[in-house]
Amino acid sequence: MLALDSAPLRSARAPGSWPLAGHLFRFGRDPLRFLGSLPAHGDLVEIRLAVQDVHVLCHPDLARRALADGRTFDRTGPVYDRIRADMGNGLATCAHTDHRRQRLLMQPAFRRDRLSHYAAVMQEEIAALADRWRPGQVIDVVEAMFALTTSIAVRTLFSSRVDESTAAGLRHCLDVFPRGSYTRVLLPFTTALPTPANRRFARALAQWRIYVGRVVADGRRRQSGPQDLLSSLLDARDDEQSGMNEQELADQIAVLVLAGAETTSAALAWSWHLLGAHPPAEEELLAEADAVLGGAVATWQDLPRLEHTDRVVREAATQCIGESFALTEASLALASLASRWRLRPVPGAVVRPAARSVLCPRTLPMRVVGRH
Known part of the structure; x- marks a missing residue:
């Protein structure tokens, strides 16, 4: 009680x-x-x-x-039943009886020695984003950060196993899920209504399962492959030396990618918003980025020296099995983008939180200002 x-x-x-x-x-x-x-x-x-x-x-x-x-x-009852029906019985959604086995299977994928490999992928995606911005451009930081984290999630999970068309399809599905999951979970009796949002969610979910099923099957067929998150999941064994079956793999992948993309992008969006409202904290971040990076993209080796960046990220982030992955990703992104660009609030813009699978700004318009 x-x-x-x-x-x-x-x-x-x-x-x-x-x-x-x-x-x-x-x-x-x-x-x-x-x-x-x-x-x-x-x-x-x-x-x-x-x-x-x-x-x-x-x-x-x-x-x-x-x-x-x-x-x-425990994670029981109609709310979690709805979540599992949509996104599977993964580590973030499973009941207590399944949690220990799933945690043991998932833990090796997030070992520290794996993070340096994931960080290299993060660097490439962050650099590509920094190159696309232009001085004076007004961007929606929420959309920009979500696009960044979904690209990183897909590439770190599947590496070179997917072509660009499949990767784009996966990212599209990921964009649909957070917008529809909140309503579907808390108002499950509305999911049977033939609304455009429900049809869009159902199509995205069906496409997601097809994409993931193909990639998992391909991973099973290959004797060796890239050292990505999927390879760790395929190699994982529990106390009885049993691995995951196809359904378990699909469930873990869905929860991993959705949770990783949505939570990290929300943390980054709130970080930019708070920095824009607190100039002293922003100036300290920019000074650290200049001193450590000098306009370059942050690397795995730079992280120990990005102390203020780490504090900013921890102020806005979620704790879970993927905490180290998320903190690495957010710190690299925040420091690297700050070393080249300053994001200024758009005068008159009102930032309101949105009810999605995590709390994030509804929109966050900011102006890109070049620094070097």
Whole structure:
């Protein structure tokens, strides 16, 4: 049972429920404002989304306990059932009974000695992005960072196993998933409606499974191949020396790529936004980029000297099995882009958070200013 150590637990039901719909319209119209209003009513607040009762943890101690205790607060129930139906039973979505085996299978793919190889791929994609920008150009940082992290995710996972057409198809699928997953998870009864968003999500999911199935099958056929994330997953063994079957591989790949691309891009977008609003922190970042990189793209060997960059990234990032991968990627991107470009907020632009699979800015228009 949930309880607070410091004070009695305040539980309540949110006011404003409508017949049949409950709080569905308020939640659907502005989910972040609605959720932000709930702590005023209690520490544990019940809301109703049509036929579904949901309890929202509104006290940080309760949220921390639920997130940290995976055995008691297992990934079960309609929300995680919906996630697994769409994205598979991967490490980030599996129940507690599956977690230990999956963690053992996945851990070797994120060893430190693998990161230097992944970093080389990150460098190439970051350099390509830096070369595409032009002085005075206004970009949507959210879109730019997501395009960067999806390209890195696809290349580090599949290396040279996919042609450019397949890689573009995978990136397109990745662009569709975060936009539709939030609604599908919290409002599962809407997924059967023939809306354009649902049809788009279903097409992307079917295409994703076809692409991944082909690449996994090709990896099985080859006796040797590039040292990418897929090769680590194909070689992985659990305590009983059993590897992953095709479905397990597909599930892990889906969760790995989607979680890695979305969370890292959100961290980078928030980092640029916060730096633009705090000139002293931005100046320190730029000075460090100049001193360490001098206009070049950051390498794996540069990371120990990018101390302020690391602090900026950690201020905005998520912790998980891929933490080292994400921190490496974000630090290389932030320092490398800052060594050549300054991103300035567009006057009058209002930055609002968007409810997606992770919290990120809805849009973040910034102007590119050359530094050298």
